[in-house]
Amino acid sequence: MRVYYDEVFKGHETVQGHPENPRRLDYAVEGAKEAGARFVAPRARNDVIQLLEAAHRREYIKxxxxxxxxxxxxxLDGDTWISPGTCRAALTAISAILDALDSREHSYILARPPxxxxxxxxxxxxxxTQGFCIFNTAAIGALYGDGVAVVDIDVHHGNGTQEILYDKDVLYISTHQDPLTLYPGTGFPDEVGIGRGEGYNVNIPMPPGTGDDGFKRVLDEVVMPVLKQYGPKALIVSLGWDAHREDPLANMGLTLNGYRYAIKSLLGLNVPTVFLLEGGYNFQILREGSKMLVMEVEGLGYSPPEERSSSDHRAWSKLSNTLAEVKAVHSRYWRL
Ligand SMILES: [Zn+2]
Known part of the structure; x- marks a missing residue:
């Protein structure tokens, strides 16, 4: 597995005490190193600006x-900061995802800003707000690649990715904590895409406290069946570690067991997969999760140092209702 990392990603600075800070990368890099990862430095590419304009308006880029x-x-807003190193970091992240897609190898991009x-x-x-984000690396990769699907398992809905891909026949699946309980407040099942994009936007909001067993249902009953029917040639995984129960910003209740199940399921598609770091604000989980990801991809086998978590009764029944709603809405487009 290729791990893309460069010191320039730490050049994006945020205000003192901000959860999204350069130290996150130190921990993730350490975990990947413990797993024996092969590090690759992203190279500067000439096509970045042109591809950036495919996803963002010129006025915003300026x-x-x-x-x-x-x-x-x-x-920039109440959550989001820009420092002198932000543009170089954000553009290098885009270079990294383009190179990763070109390589047709499994990759992990340890970049910031998200x-x-x-x-x-x-x-x-x-x-x-923009929720700590500047340019949408995942959406730019999806627009660049051929037959790419984006799976977003960050605990927050990828509202930017949805917005950019909404009228495109590029599959975007997002699992996230119920938007009534968490930023950014979108990501409901009836947001299915428009025009050519209709049916290609799949949102699965999960109640707080869903746990590993509930997340497994989401993957088995919706995420994987839709992905298999779509048949992507490559996959981009917007990987936030913030659905972990020890994350300070959310309440999803997952352990690394839940993440491991997701990673193994996605790798089972047997297509080149780019794991792109998005959120995740607990340093130890960033380290341990990154180690686990590299070991799983390399087939080294990894046992998370924690017990599997499960939904409480209330979360389980709420999740059952949501899954029924998602299936009802998307049965027009997919066999579920
Ligand atoms: Zn997040």
Whole structure:
């Protein structure tokens, strides 16, 4: 497995005490190293700006560039910051995903800033902020690649990715905590895409406390069946470690066992898969999760140092209702 990392990703700075900070990468890199990962430095590419414009409006790109050039740490909104190193980091992340897709190998991109909340003009859909994101690396990769599907298992809905891909026949599946209980407040089952994109946007909101057993149902009953029918030639996984029960920002209740099941299921598709770091704010989980991912991909076998978690009765029955709704809405497009 290739692990893309460069020090420039730490050049994106946020305000003191911010959960999305450069130290996250130190822990993730350490975990990947413990697993014996092969590190690759992303190279600069000439086509990045052109591809950036396929996903974002020119005015927004210019606005971000201007903020990068201010020479000081600047607040873009209540959650999101831009520093002098932000543009270089964000553009290098895009280079990395393009190279990863070209390589046709399984890859893990350890980059910042994250991207899945960044919409065409920055703030996506009805979100109050950009949620730490600048440019949408996953969506840009999806638009660049041939026959790519995006699976987003970050605990937050990838509202930016949805917005950018909404009228495209590029499959986007997002599993996330119930938007009534968590930022960004979108990601309901009836958001299915429009025009050519109708049926290619699949949202599965999960109640807080879903746990590993509930997440397994989501994967087995919706995510994997839809993916198999779509038949992607490559996969981009927006990988946030923030659905873990020890994450400070959410309440999904997963353990690394739940993540491991997802990783193994997705690898079972046997297509080149790019795991792209999005959220995840517990340093130890970033380290251990990254180690687990590399070991799973390399076939080294890894046993998470924690017991599997399960849904409480209330979460389980709520999840059952949601899955029934998702299947009812999407049975027009997929055999579920
Ligand atoms: Zn997140």
């Amino acid at each position: 606005y971000v560039e201007d903020l990068c050039n201010l020479g000081s740490l600047t607040e 991207g899945h909340h960044a919409g065409k003009s920055g703030r996506a859909l009805t979100a109050p």
